[in-house]
Amino acid sequence: MTESSVGASQARVGTVPDDEDYRQAVVELLGAIAYGELSAFERLAEDAKLAPTLEDKVAMGAMASVEFGHLERLHARLRELGADPFAAMAPFKRGFDDFHAHTAPADWYEGLIKAYVGDGLAADFYREIAAYLDADTRDLVxxxxxxxxxxxxVVDRVRAAIAQDHRLGGRLALWGRRLMGEALTQAQRVAAERDALSALLTGGVDRPGLDLAALGRMFTRLTERHAQRMDDLGLDA
Structure with a gap:
C-alpha cells in the first residue's frame, strides 16, 4: 500500500476539523490551490492571445474558465473553516508570480507545454498532500x-506540430525539463516555508505522515508522472 493510500484510508472525516493545527494546514493548502487556480486562469487567458486559430483561442479560453470556476468552491470551503479566502491566498502570490515570471512562454507551443506539464506537476503535488486530509476537503481538492x-x-496540438517540424521536439523537450525543475523547486519551497503544511506532511501522534524516505518517494513519483506526460507528448523527459 502506498503512502497516499494509507493517508487516504486513515484521513479524519468531518465538516470542520477540531484540531487547530490541522485546520491551519488545510487553510494554507486551499489558499495555495486557490491562488494557483487564479494565476492559471490569468495565464491561460493571456496565452490564448498566442493561439494560431480561432478554434485554439476558444479552447484556451474554455480551459481558463474552468480554472476560474474552481475558485468559488475553494473560497466556500475556506469560509467554512473560518478563514478569509483572500488572506489565505495572499502568502502564495509572490511564489506563484515568480514562477510564472521565470517560465513565461516564448510562443504558442511553449504555452501549451506549460499548461500541460507545469500545471500537471502542481496538481500531482497537491493530490499527494490531499491523501492526508479529511474526506470533505480531500474531495474538494x-x-x-x-x-x-x-x-x-495539448497532446494533439504538440504531436501534430512535431510531425511537421522535428526540430521543434528538441526545443520543447528542453522547455519541459526547465518547467520540471522550476515546478519541483516551487513545490519544495511551499512545503518548507509553511509550517502548518510541513506539519501536515510529517504527521503527528494521532495521524499518519511522511518521513524523509517517504517524502523522497513522493518526489520520485512526481518525477515519474512528469516523464509519462513528456512521453505522451512525444518528447524526451
Missing part, C-alpha cells in the same frame, strides 16, 4: 485539480 481539457488538446 481532487475536484479542483481536474484536467480541464488540457491533456487531449
Amino acid at each position: 481532487i475536484g479542483s485539480l481536474e484536467d480541464a481539457g488540457h491533456s487531449a488538446f
Whole structure:
C-alpha cells in the first residue's frame, strides 16, 4: 500500500476539523490551490492571445474558465473553516508570480507545454498532500485539480506540430525539463516555508505522515508522472 493510500484510508472525516493545527494546514493548502487556480486562469487567458486559430483561442479560453470556476468552491470551503479566502491566498502570490515570471512562454507551443506539464506537476503535488486530509476537503481538492481539457488538446496540438517540424521536439523537450525543475523547486519551497503544511506532511501522534524516505518517494513519483506526460507528448523527459 502506498503512502497516499494509507493517508487516504486513515484521513479524519468531518465538516470542520477540531484540531487547530490541522485546520491551519488545510487553510494554507486551499489558499495555495486557490491562488494557483487564479494565476492559471490569468495565464491561460493571456496565452490564448498566442493561439494560431480561432478554434485554439476558444479552447484556451474554455480551459481558463474552468480554472476560474474552481475558485468559488475553494473560497466556500475556506469560509467554512473560518478563514478569509483572500488572506489565505495572499502568502502564495509572490511564489506563484515568480514562477510564472521565470517560465513565461516564448510562443504558442511553449504555452501549451506549460499548461500541460507545469500545471500537471502542481496538481500531482497537491493530490499527494490531499491523501492526508479529511474526506470533505480531500474531495474538494481532487475536484479542483481536474484536467480541464488540457491533456487531449495539448497532446494533439504538440504531436501534430512535431510531425511537421522535428526540430521543434528538441526545443520543447528542453522547455519541459526547465518547467520540471522550476515546478519541483516551487513545490519544495511551499512545503518548507509553511509550517502548518510541513506539519501536515510529517504527521503527528494521532495521524499518519511522511518521513524523509517517504517524502523522497513522493518526489520520485512526481518525477515519474512528469516523464509519462513528456512521453505522451512525444518528447524526451
